Amino acid sequence: MSRMKNGTISRRTLLGGLTAAAAAGSGLTLAGGRANGAERAATMPLTVVNNTGQFGNSSIWIYIVGNEGGRQVRVTPDGRVAPIALSDNGPDGWTDYAIPLAGSGDTKLTLPNMSGRIYVALGSKLKFKAVTDGAGNAALQYPAGWVSSDPNYNILHDCAEFTFNSAGMFCNTTMVDMFSVPLSIRLTGAKDQTTGTLKSGARAKVFSGLAAVDAFAPLVLGDKLRVIAPGHGLDAGLFAKDYLAAYIDEVWAAYAAKDLKVTTNAGTFTGRVSGGRLSFTGPGSVAFNKPSTRDVLFCDGALAAPNDGTTGPVAAILGAGFNRTTLHNTPAQPTTDPAAFYTPQVTNHYAKAMHAATADGKAYGFAFDDVADFASYIQDTAPTGVTLTLTAF
Known part of the structure; x- marks a missing residue:
């Protein structure tokens, strides 16, 4: 999960998503603290x-995994927090942290104070493995649906x-890494x-729409199994490494002249391209090398966003402008009119499809999609x- 509210980065630890490697130290935490000094409940319903319409409750499993303090944990079916342990691996080599749904109707669970992910698996259980991280602590390998060798690759999840x-509850549905199962979150308080x-029928439209865009068609996996994000597709050899190169050059040329x-x-930063770098003055002096297509898609590398209040927020807004392809012709950023997003032929069609699919127009199609609250x-x-x-599917 990646969040920026009103230009201030508060969480950037899941920008590239968790990999198939152990997620030890992955920082599944969101900056926060007590809200006005008030203590919050330690658990929540x-x-x-x-409502899938295709899978019965007996064919769906839930996994709640993440961090509590400095340790990796999972939630048991009765709502307890249990540390990840190597002894949890069964004879087949995998843990069984699955929480089954109720026999019928809605499933009532208890969520404890922690930070992490709620996985859903349909048709088959997921294969999580407890391993030892570099510090010698028990850690968990997470599913990586964009890696063909991952044991969960063929499982709908x-x-x-x-x-x-x-401080409260902070949550999102994410398509930063991939899109497969339509999920919605309702938060009361x-x-x-x-x-x-x-929207009705939107899942099928995501698959068919991206399959119709030549550069993005290889990202559609299986018979509507999932669509993977273009950054992961690039790493897998399914997406062109120079897809955005001409657009990036256009942006660099534009701001060499204005x-x-x-x-x-923090205020308004003013930037110009000089000596191959986009350098800003203002509340602070920050500069960026020309990013690659991969840097743009992952919002990393040349566009890495440290939580420093200066470089980070500027990097986030640049990353959003590149992905939404508004940066070349809008010299005042961030752009806040969604009608201006994704208009060039060469754009992030994956993120465009995610936003077109949702009823409120909001999605996490890339890591800095929180810029301007989208x-x-x-x-x-x-x-x-x-x-x-x-x-519903």
């Missing part, structure tokens, strides 16, 4: 609703992300909020319950 702590809901202004909570993210400082719905 979690309801899981199966997806996840939502959350942090539930003394001080407000009643829902995000992630797909100023680019980027406004964050991510499928909701929060509440006084939460009373959360519902994860597997919506």
Whole structure:
């Protein structure tokens, strides 16, 4: 999960997603603390609703995994937090952290204070493996649906992300790595909020729409199994490494001749390209090398966003401008009119499809999709319950 609110980065630890390697130290935490000094409940009701229309409750399993403090943990079916342990691996080499759905109707669970992911698996259980990380601690290998050798590659699965702590509940549906299972989140508390809901028939439109774009067609895997994000496709040899090269060159040429202004909570930065670098002055002096296609898609490398209040927010806004392909012709960023997003022929069609699919137009199609509040993210400082719905296919 990646979040930026009003230009201030508060969480950037899952920008590239968890890999098939052990996620030890992956930082499944979201910056926060006590809200106005108030203590929040240590647990919260979690309801899981199966509205898939294709899978019965007996064919769906839930996994709640992540971090509590400095240790990796999982949630048991009775709502307890249990540390990851190597002894959890069974004779087949895999853990069984699956939480089955109720025999019928909605499934009522308890969510403890922690930060992590809620995975859903349909048709088959997921294969999580407990391993030892570089520090000698027990850690967990997460599914990587974009890696053909991953043991979960052929299993229909997806996840939502959350942090539930003394500051409240912070959660999102994510397509940063891949899209497969339509999920929506409803969060009740001080407000009643829902995000992630797909339009009727939108899942099929995502698959067919991307299959019709030559550069993105290889990202559609199996018979509507999943679509992987173009960054992962690039790493797998399924997506062109220079796809955005001409657009990046266009941006660099544009701001060699005029100023680019980027406004964050810290103020307005003014940038020009000189000596091959895009350098800004203003509340602070920050500079960026010309990014590659991979840097843009992962919002990393030359566009890495440290949580420093200066470079990070500017990098996030640049990353959004590149992915939404508004940067070349809008010298005042961030752009806030969604009608201006993804208009060139060469653009991030994956992110475009994710936003077109959702009822509220919000999605996490790339890591900095929270710029200007276009991510499928909701929060509440006084939460009373959360519902994860597997919506119709």
